[in-house]
């Protein structure tokens with residue numbers, strides 16, 4: 001069967017002949033989900049019907065099971081840890097197979113990059129969403145073809161403060177906690193990442209969580225995550241803590257505008273390129289991102305030394321611009337897909 005690395009109109013990354021990543025493609029045996037963000041779990045119902053296996057990390061399985069009821073009992077959901085491999089038979093008569101490998105990525109809990117080696121030993125990779133290339137996210141090096149996420153591969157998409165991004169957020173939360181409760185608004189995944197990050201940096205106020213986030217936190221703790229003290233909103237303990245007025249409450253990104261709350265509101269927004277901005281009497285927007293910025297992306301691509309670079313244009317706003325920018329660095333085989 002034809003073996004490739006490309007991106008389809010339906011946001012699926014195709015690696016080798018048997019694997020479709022972060023989108024649905026018919027006649028492929030395995031669907032890989034690199035992480036639990038909605039633009040990477042697209043058409044999961046179709047994959048559940050038509051693919052033999054849905055391959056995810058333990059953390060991604062936790063998020064998915066709390067989002068999709070149909071995934072709670074299926075045997076199709078198979079867990080693979082970063083560093084481990086999974087073999088997919090290509091042709092039962094000939095006995096050949098492709099090998100899938102997960103490599104960790106710094107993005108949200110459970111995020112991975114994917115490498116597929118086909119029957120002839122050719123290697124195809126996909127970065128998935130990532131930040132901190134070379135440290136939190138190892139660069140996939142020397143592959144025959146590499147599909148690169150380029151969400152922020154756009155003009156002026158540079159975070160000058162990215163080395164101190166964590167500290168900026170912690171400093172703001174600690175300062176606001178001195179005045180009263182703090183409500184943090186973030187997307188799924190980033191929320192859990194920040195819950196752990198604040199603990200690591202000495203924020204020890206109790207957390208208040210919605211039922212869904214509370215149950216996800218319980219499951220992630222079984223995998224070794226540490227969130228300190230947290231309580232279910234509406235429980236007697238949570239009500240007591242609310243009366244005391246010293247806590248951090250976590251809520252969905254989209255609740256930021258409509259919620260009226262006692263205390264301070266902090267929105268974590270990847271599309272802001274300054275660290276902290278006051279946007280209302282008690283509201284702040286923090287440029288906290290889980291994505292590589294333009295400089296990081298260029299670093300990753302140049303370090304990868306891949307035979308061919310394919311920019312994922314289905315999730316990037318300026319893929320064509322980014323592809324031509326890479327050509328300025330002397331890279332010859334650069335393209336973007338879908339066109």
Ligand SMILES: [Zn+2]
Pocket residue numbers: 035037107129
């Ligand atoms: Zn993501």
